[in-house]
Amino acid sequence: MNHFTTQIHHWYTKNKRDLPWRKTNDPYKIWISEIILQQTRVDQGINYYYRFTERFPTIGKLAQANEDEVLKAWQGLGYYSRARNLHFTARYIQKEMNGKFPQEYDIILKLKGIGPYTAAAVASFAFDLSHPVVDGNVYRLLSRYFGIDTPVDSTKGKKEFYKLASEIMPAKNPGLHNQAMMEFGALQCAPRPVCLKCPLVNSCFAFHHKIVDKLPVKEKKTKQRNRYFYYYLLEHDDNIYLEKRSGNDIWKNLYQFPLLETSEELKEQEILELKNIPFPESCQKNLKTITPVKKHILSHQVIFARLIHLEIEIKCNLSNNYIKIKKTNLDDYAVPRLMEILMHETKIL
Numbered sequence: 001m002n003h004f005t006t007q008i009h010h011w012y013t014k015n016k017r018d019l020p021w022r023k024t025n026d027p028y029k030i031w032i033s034e035i036i037l038q039q040t041r042v043d044q045g046i047n048y049y050y051r052f053t054e055r056f057p058t059i060g061k062l063a064q065a066n067e068d069e070v071l072k073a074w075q076g077l078g079y080y081s082r083a084r085n086l087h088f089t090a091r092y093i094q095k096e097m098n099g100k101f102p103q104e105y106d107i108i109l110k111l112k113g114i115g116p117y118t119a120a121a122v123a124s125f126a127f128d129l130s131h132p133v134v135d136g137n138v139y140r141l142l143s144r145y146f147g148i149d150t151p152v153d154s155t156k157g158k159k160e161f162y163k164l165a166s167e168i169m170p171a172k173n174p175g176l177h178n179q180a181m182m183e184f185g186a187l188q189c190a191p192r193p194v195c196l197k198c199p200l201v202n203s204c205f206a207f208h209h210k211i212v213d214k215l216p217v218k219e220k221k222t223k224q225r226n227r228y229f230y231y232y233l234l235e236h237d238d239n240i241y242l243e244k245r246s247g248n249d250i251w252k253n254l255y256q257f258p259l260l261e262t263s264e265e266l267k268e269q270e271i272l273e274l275k276n277i278p279f280p281e282s283c284q285k286n287l288k289t290i291t292p293v294k295k296h297i298l299s300h301q302v303i304f305a306r307l308i309h310l311e312i313e314i315k316c317n318l319s320n321n322y323i324k325i326k327k328t329n330l331d332d333y334a335v336p337r338l339m340e341i342l343m344h345e346t347k348i349l
């Protein structure tokens with residue numbers, strides 16, 4: 001091993017965090033942890049990991065579950081297509097592979113929802129196969145230490161970093177090596193690193209050229225679009241109404257209050273006039289509350305949301321798409337985090 005890898009492994013032994021998915025070589029649990037960690041920070045991910053793996057401890061249990069249960073366990077993590085893919089792939093492995101997680105990188109890579117990064121993580125952590133895991137932390141570490149300014153989000157950059165990561169990968173313990181690289185990038189070569197405490201400081205290109213804050217380079221600026229969501233909480237006695245989201249949009253198959261989406265923000269007066277509401281205008285209703293605008297940022301869109309709470313009369317002819325439920329049963333349904341926040345902040349339910 002060269003100086004770089006030796007130092008990183010040494011540092012890892014002394015500084016690594018005690019994380020539950022590092023104590024197992026069960027590919028199923030490693031797979032779950034990797035997908036969760038694509039959604040959230042490690043400290044928050046631990047709770048989700050325990051919740052998900054206690055609810056679905058094996059591939060078989062996940063395969064047997066219905067989609068609503070899986071989405072409910074995923075609630076709050078966002079990117080629900082990842083939960084649906086986990087579910088699909090668990091069913092596929094159960095049916096087509098006798099419930100046994102494949103042990104070859106190329107076969108793992110073919111599974112739905114598993115890209116090169118996750119395939120390399122599962123293959124190396126569970127089966128000690130020699131495939132580098134190049135996540136955002138590893139890109140940052142490699143670009144700074146070796147002084148590479150090729151954009152990490154370009155095709156050329158991805159190839160270049162992958163090649164370099166493969167070259168420095170030792171033949172022995174590739175799983176441990178990948179963990180060490182990721183952990184070093186996450187904790188030591190962090191976005192704002194304390195270089196003077198770094199064991200690599202004497203040989204680090206970026207430190208010596210004073211360009212630590214310039215690396216890594218990214219070329220693409222993510223375009224964002226604005227959306228305006230008006231949720232209608234319709235209440236009659238102890239009942240409220242939900243609809244299931246469909247189509248190829250965010251939060252597919254999650255439940256929500258009847259929603260009006262507009263391309264421009266509505267004025268207060270327009271909301272009070274209750275025009276274009278997603279239920280008959282003739283319905284007798286009594287306005288109880290309108291929440292202030294809540295800004296909710298996703299990776300490519302910003303949602304400005306309000307919740308409008310109405311009491312309605314029983315005769316309202318509501319769409320058949322709405323499901324009538326007891327208010328107290330709302331917890332049984334997977335809803336977007338945004339709706340949870342609106343309900344929590346306003347203490348409506």
Ligand code: SF4
Binds near residue numbers: 189
């Ligand atoms: S010296 Fe600073 S920039 Fe270089 S590897 Fe260490 S923490 Fe990263």
